[in-house]
Amino acid sequence: MTLDAPPRAATLRRLRLLGLFAPVVFVAVLLGLRPLVVATFDLRTAHLLLGATLFLSASAFGWAMYSLLGRTHDAVVQAERQTAALLERDRIARELHDSLAQVLSVAHLRLRTLEGRPCIRGDERVRAEIDDLATLCREAHRDVREAIVGLKDAHHPERTLLDHLESFVDVFERTSGIPTTLTTDVEHDLGLSDAAQVQVVRVVQEALTNVRKHAAARRAGVRISARDGHTEFVVEDDGTGFDAHHPRPGDGFGLTTMRERTESVGGTLRIDSAPGRGTRVVARVPVGVLSA
Numbered sequence: 001m002t003l004d005a006p007p008r009a010a011t012l013r014r015l016r017l018l019g020l021f022a023p024v025v026f027v028a029v030l031l032g033l034r035p036l037v038v039a040t041f042d043l044r045t046a047h048l049l050l051g052a053t054l055f056l057s058a059s060a061f062g063w064a065m066y067s068l069l070g071r072t073h074d075a076v077v078q079a080e081r082q083t084a085a086l087l088e089r090d091r092i093a094r095e096l097h098d099s100l101a102q103v104l105s106v107a108h109l110r111l112r113t114l115e116g117r118p119c120i121r122g123d124e125r126v127r128a129e130i131d132d133l134a135t136l137c138r139e140a141h142r143d144v145r146e147a148i149v150g151l152k153d154a155h156h157p158e159r160t161l162l163d164h165l166e167s168f169v170d171v172f173e174r175t176s177g178i179p180t181t182l183t184t185d186v187e188h189d190l191g192l193s194d195a196a197q198v199q200v201v202r203v204v205q206e207a208l209t210n211v212r213k214h215a216a217a218r219r220a221g222v223r224i225s226a227r228d229g230h231t232e233f234v235v236e237d238d239g240t241g242f243d244a245h246h247p248r249p250g251d252g253f254g255l256t257t258m259r260e261r262t263e264s265v266g267g268t269l270r271i272d273s274a275p276g277r278g279t280r281v282v283a284r285v286p287v288g289v290l291s292a
């Protein structure tokens with residue numbers, strides 16, 4: 001996610017010098033031209049011409065400075081906001097890591113130890129309950145780890161969206177054990193706003209988390225392509241698939257949130273899936289949507 005960089009110090013210095021000297025130089029040039037204008041036209045017309053030129057130029061210069069200051073101010077405010085958001089994400093990631101992730105990991109280990117005790121092994125019902133609980137803790141721990149990776153990944157403003165997705169796909173492949181590829185036919189910058197980039201990363205992350213949790217897939221892939229003023233992100237797997245039109249009780253909010261995220265930046269989300277036929281999640285996002 002690239003930050004909208006505020007103007008650099010050198011640019012600001014040049015602008016300040018321009019603001020200081022341009023009016024002086026302009027007035028000097030106008031005064032220098034005055035004898036020529038007076039000699040060419042009668043006095044009244046010459047003064048009218050010089051006055052009008054001065055008035056129009058001063059107005060244009062004032063307006064240019066006014067809008068430049070406005071733009072600079074907006075860029076600074078936006079950069080400050082993004083920095084604050086990134087710091088906050090970093091803090092949340094650290095807190096998640098130090099609290100929830102640790103607790104889940106310890107709980108998982110202790111449940112596994114408990115499961116192995118002779119008194120528990122003798123009671124199949126209790127052993128199965130403990131096994132379920134341990135599996136739940138391990139799954140939740142993985143979810144939290146993935147959320148932490150997502151949050152921490154955002155803390156690299158110099159990295160592009162492709163860098164973020166590549167690094168997430170790498171981590172996903174390692175932690176899930178599902179061979180996963182990232183392919184793209186877009187060579188240039190994807191042209192998405194900062195807001196759209198944040199949402200896209202989250203959508204791809206949730207789609208891949210679903211592959212790990214539900215698909216029992218042999219392989220998965222993320223494809224990025226550009227067409228008709230849109231960038232398309234496809235996450236697909238060759239797993240169990242599901243009936244995307246009939247949510248089941250107990251399903252989470254992942255799919256709904258993915259749709260809301262895509263629509264919040266003017267895009268659309270499509271899910272192609274059927275039992276036994278794998279799943280394809282397609283997020284289409286218009287390029288160049290202004291940051292929210």
Ligand SMILES: Nc1ncnc2c1ncn2[C@@H]1O[C@H](COP(=O)(O)OP(=O)(O)O)[C@@H](O)[C@H]1O
Binds near residue numbers: 237241242251252279
């Ligand atoms: N890639 C996938 N393969 C198989 N089933 C999936 C896939 N993605 C989603 N599902 C199904 O859709 C349901 C809803 O997913 P989601 O809204 O992300 O909630 P959650 O992941 O918390 O269950 C899942 O419980 C699962 O049954």
Ligand SMILES: [Mg+2]
Binds near residue numbers: 206209254
């Ligand atoms: Mg989910």
